[in-house]
Amino acid sequence: MVKVSGELILLALLYENAILTLKMKITSTAFENNGNLPKKYTCEGEGSNPPLAFLDVPRGTKSLALIIEDPDAVSKKPWIHWVLFNISPNVRFIKEGSEPSNSQEGVNDSGENAYGPACPPVGSGVHHYEFRLFALDEKLEDMPDFTDKDMLVEAMHGHVLEQANLIGLYQNSKDQ
Secondary structure, rough: OOOOOHHHHHHHHHHHHHHHHOOOOOEEEOOOOOEOOOHHEOOOOOOOOOOOOEOOOOOOOEEEEEEEEEOOOOOOOOEEEEEEEEEEEOOOOOOOOOOOOOOOOOOOOOOOOOOOOOOOOOOOOOHHHHHHHHEEOOOOOOOOEEEEOOHHHHHHHOOOOEEEEEEEEEEHHHHH
């Protein structure tokens, strides 16, 4: 039996909590996690991407990747709104309506190398838009312009250091 002092246990708990708070995060000044995505960032508004911030990117990250998808899409699989990769690990913000310089945009499910705004069909209820940020241990070399989500996920396999998620909700305004 090992005897441990209360101070040592408290120190261990503080250390454990400090590590837990250093997990990578993705946030937005436009909406909170599980909050409503403003109309401005949808097909009913300007259709530009919302501002995003990346916090506590882990050491050893060589590039970041971002996938935005709608798992509530009426299709059999999630609808892909944005595929963005080879984002510099030094990038901490994506401004509204922009993409980081020297990053690469893949193809969304509208067939475009761009951000595709949230656009749930009338009568389909509230959709959950998942913003998934990945810290990778390498830059993804020689990825073609037609890279889609499946190709990106395959290329990232075995290279993900950490993942962070942000969810925005949106319902077609004609349903409200």
